[in-house]
Amino acid sequence: MPDRVNAEIHDVALRTIRAWRRRYQKEGRTRVGGGYPATPCPRCDEADLDEAAYALLLGWYLGDGSIARARRDVFTLQIVNDAWYGDLNQEIAETIKRVKPNASPCLRGGGGAIRVEARWKHWPCVFPQHGPGRKHLRKIELADWQREIVATYPDQLVRGLFHSDGCRFVNWASKPDGRRYYYVRSMFSNESADIRKILTDALDLLGIAWRQPRRNVIAVSRKEAVAVLDGFVGAKS
Template identity: 80%
Template sequence: MGDGSIARARRGVFTLQIVNDARYSDLNREIAETIKRVKPGASPCLRGGQGAIRVEARWKHWPCVFPQHGPGRKHLRKIELTEWRREIVARYPEQLLRGLFHSDGCRVTNWASKPGREKRYHYVRYQFSNQSDDIRKILTAALDLLGIAWRQSRRDTIAVSRKEGVAALDGFVGPKS
């Protein structure tokens, strides 16, 4: 999914706002459909902007669904899954990974060379970058649930480079569309 936030509106109501690139019309529709599944009576608004779509929905209980919401920078706040959320992730780790990679990740063709050889070889890998240690831990725990090998290529980056791991992610992450 895209980048989101929760804003306080009038009379104790909150507005969930998710901003995503306008080029991904299928993904934007999926965001609106997911909001309807979480709050069945919702009628999400899709508002256009300069190359971006903002999906909005109002509800008093968004802070209950997203308890990690709060003031300050996300990567400085504690973000953890409560027991009922861990149970959902255990049942649906693919959907969590898909959302995380679509939000803060990418599928790229990387290159490497073997020591002493000038020839490069290319391979596909998934990369996920986020400043929050907690969010990276949630991602790697879901990868571990599925037996997908990963490594931390930089302090804030997780990479999946092995062919079988990339093939598994290709099966459910898929391209943004």
């Protein structure tokens, strides 16, 4: 709307409205020439952040997410997931909207996979792990403010990690007499030692026993541990 109308609505001096608008435009907080104001950033603007949703989205990002620069210094967050899991793909989109309230995530398909995408100038601010190259070829560590969120919502981080790079299945083993017994097992596979450490630290916070059967795999096999994990992760759908 025109500056004069804006000033009349809010009973503020016209020169004040003009000064605010110019400063916001200079800082990239509104679109020059009109349009909706940009979503404020929890890091740059101290905007409110749904921390539970953020911990969940962080898990998805560390597992199957990436950030790419688009036009006009805007970045695209992309989470890739199997097209078979419709409920989880909708969960990803809703989680993005909880972290960036005015987001309009797009679900794009191809090759049996769904890419859930959303654009924002501040994705690198909220995901400082963003950088060139594959995650397992560079250092991945959480910032202090991220550790505080994960310490409060470790279950949400674990949910995102297991649903991105994990699986849940029925395994079997043999008894001394040759008979088989079956048990549920959850496994997480990721080439990044740093991301595996982020997961195991969260499992430790939750008191969930884990082991590392292979170099790139974290497994949860004990009956009581699987029961706790199933309480907030469960099977994919």
